[in-house]
Amino acid sequence: MTLTSKTLLILAGLALAACNNPRAGGTFGGGGADGFGNNGFVDAGITTGNLGDPNDPRSVAHFQQRIGDRVFFTVDSSSLTDEGRATLSAQARWLNENTQYSIVMEGHADERGTRDYNIALGERRANAAMQYLVSQGVSANRMRVVSYGKDRPVEACAAQRCWDINRRAVTAIAGVTG
Amino acid sequence: MIRLFQLLPALVLIWVTGFLATLPAQAQPLRLQITEGVIEPMPFAVPAFVPENSAGGQYADRLARVVAANLSNTGLFREVPPQAHIARISSFDASVSYSDWRAINVQALITGAVSVSGNRMTVKFRLFDVLTGQQVGDGLQFAGTTDSWRRMAHKVSDAVYSRITGEGGYFDSRVTFISESGPRTNRTRRLAIMDQDGENVQFLTDGRAMVIGPRMSNSGERILYTTYETGTPRIALMNTQTGQRQLVGDIPGAQVFSPRFTPDGGGLVFSAARGGNTDLYRLTLATGQMQQLTSSPSIATGPTFSPDGRFIAFESDRSGTSQIYIMPASGGEARRISFGQGRYSTPVWSPRGDLIAFTKQNAGRFHIGVMRTDGSEERLLTASFLDESPTWAPNGRVVMFTREAQGGDPSLYSVDITGRNLRRVPTPGPASDPSWGPLLQ
Numbered sequence: 001m002t003l004t005s006k007t008l009l010i011l012a013g014l015a016l017a018a019c020n021n022p023r024a025g026g027t028f029g030g031g032g033a034d035g036f037g038n039n040g041f042v043d044a045g046i047t048t049g050n051l052g053d054p055n056d057p058r059s060v061a062h063f064q065q066r067i068g069d070r071v072f073f074t075v076d077s078s079s080l081t082d083e084g085r086a087t088l089s090a091q092a093r094w095l096n097e098n099t100q101y102s103i104v105m106e107g108h109a110d111e112r113g114t115r116d117y118n119i120a121l122g123e124r125r126a127n128a129a130m131q132y133l134v135s136q137g138v139s140a141n142r143m144r145v146v147s148y149g150k151d152r153p154v155e156a157c158a159a160q161r162c163w164d165i166n167r168r169a170v171t172a173i174a175g176v177t178g
Numbered sequence: 179m180i181r182l183f184q185l186l187p188a189l190v191l192i193w194v195t196g197f198l199a200t201l202p203a204q205a206q207p208l209r210l211q212i213t214e215g216v217i218e219p220m221p222f223a224v225p226a227f228v229p230e231n232s233a234g235g236q237y238a239d240r241l242a243r244v245v246a247a248n249l250s251n252t253g254l255f256r257e258v259p260p261q262a263h264i265a266r267i268s269s270f271d272a273s274v275s276y277s278d279w280r281a282i283n284v285q286a287l288i289t290g291a292v293s294v295s296g297n298r299m300t301v302k303f304r305l306f307d308v309l310t311g312q313q314v315g316d317g318l319q320f321a322g323t324t325d326s327w328r329r330m331a332h333k334v335s336d337a338v339y340s341r342i343t344g345e346g347g348y349f350d351s352r353v354t355f356i357s358e359s360g361p362r363t364n365r366t367r368r369l370a371i372m373d374q375d376g377e378n379v380q381f382l383t384d385g386r387a388m389v390i391g392p393r394m395s396n397s398g399e400r401i402l403y404t405t406y407e408t409g410t411p412r413i414a415l416m417n418t419q420t421g422q423r424q425l426v427g428d429i430p431g432a433q434v435f436s437p438r439f440t441p442d443g444g445g446l447v448f449s450a451a452r453g454g455n456t457d458l459y460r461l462t463l464a465t466g467q468m469q470q471l472t473s474s475p476s477i478a479t480g481p482t483f484s485p486d487g488r489f490i491a492f493e494s495d496r497s498g499t500s501q502i503y504i505m506p507a508s509g510g511e512a513r514r515i516s517f518g519q520g521r522y523s524t525p526v527w528s529p530r531g532d533l534i535a536f537t538k539q540n541a542g543r544f545h546i547g548v549m550r551t552d553g554s555e556e557r558l559l560t561a562s563f564l565d566e567s568p569t570w571a572p573n574g575r576v577v578m579f580t581r582e583a584q585g586g587d588p589s590l591y592s593v594d595i596t597g598r599n600l601r602r603v604p605t606p607g608p609a610s611d612p613s614w615g616p617l618l619q
Binding site: 111117123146149153156158 | 361362363365367388390391404406409410411431433435436449451452453454455456477479480493495499500523524537539563564566567582584585586610611
């Protein structure tokens, strides 16, 4: 998803949320349901936010695009790869400098498994990523986990290419805490 | 000789004391043994029911067509279509000219009659063994409202099926499932319920929140399912009669999912995932009492009760890959029962208690299979790119499940426990996660 379409989505979400009761809980750019679409949680309001310029190291856009908001896993595994640890370490540095944000850690699985098992597996992956951030000094109080199992693929195709990018944990930047 | 059963508030069943109803019960040559796998379906005929008044006319053919479709869909019966019939049934009580039916190789003949007064309707039927020239069992009469006309045809089908196979029927039953629409990366999932033949679909949620994995209670009135309406997986309990709905089984900080009713409906067992570990919990609804059933540092999910409520089968990856285990319903030592190649998941105990249906993944393929409750006599019923989530027909002879073709949308399919008669179940669009409810009363 491009930054432009993501921004438009958020603007659309803001318009929808205007008649609701806004509160922290909306997230920026997670791969899963995040309150913007018609599949999101019903009563999660959306906080006003600006993705900003990815060249601005303090922007959410920078976190998502330059640092990378997701890490990937091998089949049926929740072990972090070296690349995943490097990404999470960079995420932790950003999060420790931008402490106003809370985080929804999303866990996802590919479609090559049964539904309930994949929710459990997604939780394991999200937990592995979250524990790594905690080890890098990010407070667990800023984070909550949600597992979507196999039901929120970032891309849908019945091929290895899609399964590889769907086995992921996404660090979704949520509303400003407090 | 009149027996009265309360069916629906508006649907009543009585024995018809017809002209043959006083015949003694005979040894029945009209018989199919389902367990052996029927290769040659039994030919049957079901002429349009006889309208006993003019208002009944509009249902005369439709009732017969529903009965014919039900029986044909089992794969155990083959219809000899009305165009081939020689004899005409113009009176429900007239004697049957067996030779006319033998001439077109019909073995089972079903005759019926219908009358309608206002919104009330009465449906009668008889079953005949054409080869021996005898009626099989008593005639039966169903009375109810016209809007339940399909149910009356299902009741006729169940009675015919039971008399010929010696097994319980499953036609007058409903299935809850997830109806899917929209792009796969942002899917709309709605809880839905329909008759077992795909008719009378009703949507029970509006699609705003993602919902998965419904289970119908043994009484058929309530549904448990997993919903993302609060942002994390939660368990919802819905009463389909009253429309009442509540969230149950909250465990702070945990993802809760995979809910299943206890056989008596008084509680549920479900999974809670927290800290990278998924365990099974049991909740008693009346008291809110919660009990942790497993505490292994691994995934425990997909629970299913034995029909007597004494045991729970579930899937766990405690051995390294997902396998099926059985433990006492109060928790405790779990015994692994799946030892074949590959991974096993989604165990579902047959309502008869004799078999456990499961999903098996092996060598890149998915299978629906059944095994005995000690893990022996594993039998794979299907093979495809992605099959999962089996559920049992109320008679324990047919399994419905989700099939997803490679690159395609999921659909519901059914197959009998001999692996024959694989059929797609009609749904209004993509569908998944079926849960087959009980025979309706």
